[in-house]
Amino acid sequence: MKPDDPGRKAIVNISVESRLLGENDLLAAANRRAFNRRGLCVLNLVSSPGSGKTTLLVETIQALKDRLKCAVIEGDQQTDYDARRIAGTGVPVVQINTGQGCHLDAGLVGGAVARLDLDGVDLLFIENVGNLVCPSNYDLGEAMKVVVASTTEGDDKPLKYPAMFHNASVLIINKIDLLPYIPSTLAALKDNALKINPSLTVFEMSCTTRQGMDVWCDWLLENAQQKPAS
Amino acid sequence: MKPDDPGRKAIVNISVESRLLGENDLLAAANRRAFNRRGLCVLNLVSSPGSGKTTLLVETIQALKDRLKCAVIEGDQQTDYDARRIAGTGVPVVQINTGQGCHLDAGLVGGAVARLDLDGVDLLFIENVGNLVCPSNYDLGEAMKVVVASTTEGDDKPLKYPAMFHNASVLIINKIDLLPYIPSTLAALKDNALKINPSLTVFEMSCTTRQGMDVWCDWLLENAQQKPAS
Numbered sequence: 001m002k003p004d005d006p007g008r009k010a011i012v013n014i015s016v017e018s019r020l021l022g023e024n025d026l027l028a029a030a031n032r033r034a035f036n037r038r039g040l041c042v043l044n045l046v047s048s049p050g051s052g053k054t055t056l057l058v059e060t061i062q063a064l065k066d067r068l069k070c071a072v073i074e075g076d077q078q079t080d081y082d083a084r085r086i087a088g089t090g091v092p093v094v095q096i097n098t099g100q101g102c103h104l105d106a107g108l109v110g111g112a113v114a115r116l117d118l119d120g121v122d123l124l125f126i127e128n129v130g131n132l133v134c135p136s137n138y139d140l141g142e143a144m145k146v147v148v149a150s151t152t153e154g155d156d157k158p159l160k161y162p163a164m165f166h167n168a169s170v171l172i173i174n175k176i177d178l179l180p181y182i183p184s185t186l187a188a189l190k191d192n193a194l195k196i197n198p199s200l201t202v203f204e205m206s207c208t209t210r211q212g213m214d215v216w217c218d219w220l221l222e223n224a225q226q227k228p229a230s
Numbered sequence: 231m232k233p234d235d236p237g238r239k240a241i242v243n244i245s246v247e248s249r250l251l252g253e254n255d256l257l258a259a260a261n262r263r264a265f266n267r268r269g270l271c272v273l274n275l276v277s278s279p280g281s282g283k284t285t286l287l288v289e290t291i292q293a294l295k296d297r298l299k300c301a302v303i304e305g306d307q308q309t310d311y312d313a314r315r316i317a318g319t320g321v322p323v324v325q326i327n328t329g330q331g332c333h334l335d336a337g338l339v340g341g342a343v344a345r346l347d348l349d350g351v352d353l354l355f356i357e358n359v360g361n362l363v364c365p366s367n368y369d370l371g372e373a374m375k376v377v378v379a380s381t382t383e384g385d386d387k388p389l390k391y392p393a394m395f396h397n398a399s400v401l402i403i404n405k406i407d408l409l410p411y412i413p414s415t416l417a418a419l420k421d422n423a424l425k426i427n428p429s430l431t432v433f434e435m436s437c438t439t440r441q442g443m444d445v446w447c448d449w450l451l452e453n454a455q456q457k458p459a460s
Contacts (some may be wrong), residue, residue: 049278049362049391050383076390077363100393102332102363130391132279133307133332133361152382152405153280160306161279161360163330178382181411183438208413 024138027106031113031141035124041224042124044142046164048157049130051150052174054082055207057125061089063217064123068224071121073112075104075129082127092117103135104128110141123224136163144169151175155188158196165196170203172216177206254368257336261343261371265354271454272354274372276394278387279360281380282404284312285437287355291319293447294353298454301351303342305334305359312357322347333365334358340371353454366393374399381405385418388426395426400433402446407436 035042045053054074061070071092074083083095094112096104109126118124126142128135136145147168149157152175158165165171171193179186186204193200203219205212265272275283284304291300301322304313313325324342326334339356348354356372358365366375377398379387382405388395395401401423409416416434423430433449435442 048280048360048383049387050380078392079386079389081386081390100367102361129363130278131332131361131363133359134364137330150280150382152380152408153278156309156311157279159309160311162308175382178408178411181408 021137024106027110028139028141031106031110034110034113035141035143038118038121040118040121040124042126042140042142043170044126044128044135044140044145045148046128046132046135046145046168047130047148048132048150048153051130051148051153052207053127053130053148054085056148056172056174056205057127058085058089059207059210059213060125060217060220061086061091063213064220065089065091067221068122069120070123070125071116071118073104073109073116073124073126075108075127077101077129092121098129102129102131102133103138104140105138106140123220132157132161132164136167146170146172148172148174149189149193151179151184151186151189152182153184155184155186155192158189158193162196165193165200168197168200171200172203172205174205174207176204176211177209251367254336257340258369258371261336261340264340264343265371265373268348268351270348270351270354272356272370272372273400274356274358274365274370274375275378276358276362276365276375276398277360277378278362278380278383281360281378281383282437283357283360283378284315286378286402286404286435287357288315288319289437289440289443290355290447290450291316291321293443294450295319295321297451298352299350300353300355301346301348303334303339303346303354303356305338305357307331307359322351328359332359332361332363333368334370335368336370353450362387362391362394366397376400376402378402378404379419379423381409381414381416381419382412383414385414385416385422388419388423392426395423395430398427399429399431401430402433402435404435404437406434406441407439 072086074095077098080095083093086093094115096108096112145168147164203216277283302316304325307328310325313323316323324345326338326342375398377394433446
């Protein structure tokens with residue numbers, strides 16, 4: 001095969017991609033061992049930009065504060081706005097800015113964990129960069145991926161971006177308070193998600209009206225203490 | 231430098247990335263020359279998933295149908311739902327499914343153009359994969375990038391995902407009909423976008439109520455016939 005053969009380029013690119021994912025998986029496994037040693041439950045929150053992940057975290061942390069000790073790693077391309085919102089709740093938080101990067105990886109998370117005071121923490125949330133595509137491929141060492149889909153994004157997103165819904169264990173349907181004003185339906189969104197991944201645990205919620213927050217918090221109380229990373 | 235030195239790996243990754251972007255730029259330049267030869271105005275629509283790009287296209291095509299001949303390239307990870315919605319308007323359309331891919335690139339667009347009947351077409355819309363990060367780096371040969379931001383995503387997105395707003399020429403703020411029901415404000419969203427890119431041309435719109443559609447369509451009529459890819 002000549003050096004400029006298009007087939008050769010494809011092979012080079014695939015092998016680089018495989019190597020990067022391989023390195024990530026090794027680091028993710030190390031993160032997972034460290035989380036297990038601490039008895040820490042780690043949830044990786046993924047979604048489109050603006051689905052309401054940070055508001056979900058603020059409301060969840062406040063609802064659980066007397067029962068479960070939380071910490072947060074915040075991922076964004078730029079700004080520390082989200083970390084500052086989380087810091088307002090009083091829990092430990094570290095911001096990662098990915099710059100041009102479109103997702104967190106296990107190495108970035110390992111570095112952030114080293115900067116967090118995890119003493120007595122039961123539950124660590126990782127808020128990924130808002131991106132419904134790339135973060136689906138990157139294991140961070142979490143116990144599970146929680147995908148947040150807002151009703152305003154339309155009910156066809158699980159079918160159009162299936163990898164994320166396939167790789168998640170939990171689906172939070174957020175902004176259900178806006179359903180009366182939009183053409184999408186809750187039933188279609190849920191049906192489409194379950195077509196991609198029938199084993200999803202689904203919560204219906206509005207983080208602004210707090211509808212559905214109790215059911216989610218009860219689930220966290222039950223699961224965060226029983227399910228370390230596996 | 232030893233083969234396993236982390237510095238060496240970084241250099242290898244950067245050079246592969248640069249080469250891929252370099253190849254894309256060559257193909258984008260070829261696309262741009264072909265678009266110019268045809269006197270075709272090409273707009274690359276970028277946004278988060280669910281901002282309303284396809285509804286915007288359907289409404290725009292129908293509003294312009296007696297005055298401007300349009301065609302569409304649809305990009306999605308999976309499904310041809312969007313292409314079928316566009317086909318309902320009667321204009322030529324080609325669907326690209328990126329599979330695991332998170333953005334369109336100039337090679338994919340060049341291949342799609344070859345499958346489109348562009349006879350007499352004035353305006354070609356490329357609807358990119360819903361992703362506010364990765365498509366910002368990929369020139370497709372378009373005259374300009376049009377970023378669509380829905381009010382429901384929150385007014386801080388231009389600051390958190392600045393590259394896309396920096397690289398776009400036009401911002402469409404969509405779903406303004408939902409402003410009474412959400413905490414974000416139109417003024418803050420516009421201010422934040424203009425902080426990142428003061429030269430953005432901004433349209434305020436609701437594709438479901440059609441508010442603001444006339445101003446956008448007038449701008450297209452004026453600009454699509456005057457501004458080929460440059």
